[in-house]
Amino acid sequence: MAQQRETVRRTPLSRKRVLSAAVVLADESGVESLSMRKLAQELGVVPMALYKHVANKEELLDGMVDVIVGEIDTGASGEGWKSAVRQRVLAARQILLRHPWARRVIESRTNKSPVVLEYMDSMIGMFQAGGFSVDLTHHVMHAMGSRMWGFTQEVFDDSANATAEISPTMLHAMAEKYPHVMEIAMRADHDDDSVVGQGCDDQFEFEFALDLLLDGFERLHEQGWTSTGRR
Amino acid sequence: MAQQRETVRRTPLSRKRVLSAAVVLADESGVESLSMRKLAQELGVVPMALYKHVANKEELLDGMVDVIVGEIDTGASGEGWKSAVRQRVLAARQILLRHPWARRVIESRTNKSPVVLEYMDSMIGMFQAGGFSVDLTHHVMHAMGSRMWGFTQEVFDDSANATAEISPTMLHAMAEKYPHVMEIAMRADHDDDSVVGQGCDDQFEFEFALDLLLDGFERLHEQGWTSTGRR
DNA sequence: AAAGGTAGGTGTACGGCGTACACTTGTCAA
DNA sequence: TTGACAAGTGTACGCCGTACACCTACCTTT
Structure with a gap:
């Protein structure tokens, strides 16, 4: 007692x-x-x-990133670099979707932790295993950018979401000022009767962009890309 | 007095x-x-x-973004959508490079200001003028993501920079643990005699990724893309 | 069993932050 | 002359990260 x-x-x-x-x-x-x-x-x-x-809040954030990245399913699939990378990135996206804050935090870390380095290392390894040259792999990793974590680039679609709560008058004024933006925003969910739907299919947009990149990589690889002219 | x-x-x-x-x-x-x-x-x-x-600090940041985006040279070039977009994006990059903080701030704004909307609107307009369908334009804008502002995706290249100040022992240990990362980091500036150069040519990496995307857009457009199957 | 090191948790305090709110002051229209 | 209004001030509050000195329970060594 x-x-x-x-x-x-x-x-x-x-x-x-x-x-x-x-x-x-x-x-x-x-x-x-x-x-x-x-x-x-x-x-x-x-x-x-x-x-x-x-040690401090920065290190806390570092650690949080590690927890998230550690969750990513890293199990290999083994049927060609393309589907392996695709699967890996979509697995990452699955995790990252559950932690929306992680995007911003990962991108704000300036020093990569071992966990992060390992993730990148294994992704590079996938391209190498597919026969990519070191140089091409390097550029390809840059081109992937943060899409390698499964992040959607949010820059664009919020405008569509926002219009949902705007008065018709306002909406009309915007349509005059930003005709192209509005056209796309209106179309974004056209099978819905409401003026503007709740935005677009993020998963589709993500895969669209990812496949566009992967196809581009494939084409470059097949035609035996070398850093033409430059350096 | x-x-x-x-x-x-x-x-x-x-x-x-x-x-x-x-x-x-x-x-x-x-x-x-x-x-x-x-x-x-x-x-x-x-x-x-x-x-x-x-009104408050948020609005201050909004306003700062407007100042930066307003600096982007919006002069048209008029020889096809591809070179027009390319030129516009590289112009944006030129400005954004001078304000490295702008990337993070632009990406953190949830509501787009008129200035930002206008920038996006005119970029969408470029694709439309090139004959892109509304749907394709929409997806293409998503695929561009923040690259439309001329941002480099920084996620990758810092690891290379960091190695510059690391002891040989440490470096050796890392090469064992992250062989692929190191291989790329070493290669990044191979015309330099030092162990690891000061990273890679950002401008090249940016244009590489940009052109990869633009070529992909072109290909889809030429083959009359429609949102196959999906929704 | 005594001594003493050590890892983990506490309490206090400091300087910085954004900003609410009540105030003065300078300017100009009526 | 008045008095409204826009611009700048001063004070104060509640948050934040964290330095530093401290206690306290436990483990090891003797």
Whole structure:
């Protein structure tokens, strides 16, 4: 009784527990509202306790990325580089979709963790195994860019979503000012009767872009690409 | 004398002056260290004075994006959609390169400003003028993603830069753990004698990816693409 | 059993942030 | 002359990340 104090002994913190809780919190309320203090509160602990397990908030974010990237199913498929890469990227997308904040965080990390490096390494390996030259692989990885994580490039489609809550007057004014944007926004979900649907099929758009890239890679590879002229 | 106080009359603030100063400050020391207080100090004014010209920090960032996007040379070239788009995107890249923080900020804006909408509208217009169907244009814009702003996808190349300051031992260990990554990193600047060069030619990588996309668009357009099967 | 190191959790405090709100002040129209 | 209005000020609040000194429970060594 004197020994055990008045509270039940907490399961002790650990880096892993801290990171998992952080991921959950970010999933629930967005990474921008994740703070060391809230995270500590969630874990029933004083804020400074976290610093015994992560050096600072940056390292916390690094660790969160590792947790996510570690979730990606890395099981090989083994029927040609193209379908292997495709499958891998779609698997990544599956995970990343469940953690919408991860896109921004991954892109903001300047130093790659071992987990991230390993992911990239195995993806490079897929192209190499398909017979791509080192140079071509290099450029191809650049061309993939963040699509290699399964990210959709969000830059475009929000405008469509936004129109859903805009007055007809406003909508009309916009149609005059940005005719092309509106035309596309209207068309985005034309099998729906409402003025503007809830945006477009993200999965389709993603695969469209991914396949476009992969087909391009294939074509270059087949015609024995070498860095023509340049350097 | 009594009228004029002891200080020279300041040129008054204006939305424009606030935004320009913010852009300069972000250029100099990065957008992450830009604060309302520092910006106010830079302008010789008390922080709250800024709020007479921008509603809050979010709107400040919106405005900064507008300043940058407004700088993009929008002059038409008029020899086919492909070279027009190419030229436009490279012009955007030219501007964005001078404001490295803009990438992150543009991507983090959820509501597009008129300036941004107009930029997108005119780009869509280029594809339309080239005879692209509305649907194809839509998908093509998604596939362009943030590359439409001239952004390089940074996800990949930093690892190369980082290796420059790593001990030989460390480097050797990494080569064992991430053989593919290292192979590419080593090759990235092979005409340089140092172990690892200062990374790769970003401009080349960007154009490589851009042309890959544009060629893909062209191919789809020529073969009269329609959204096969899907929806 | 005593001593002492160590890992994990605590409490306090500091400087920075965005911004609400009430205020002064300078300018110009009526 | 008045008095409305736009521009700038001052104070204050509640958040944030985290430095630093501290306690405390446990483990190892003797």
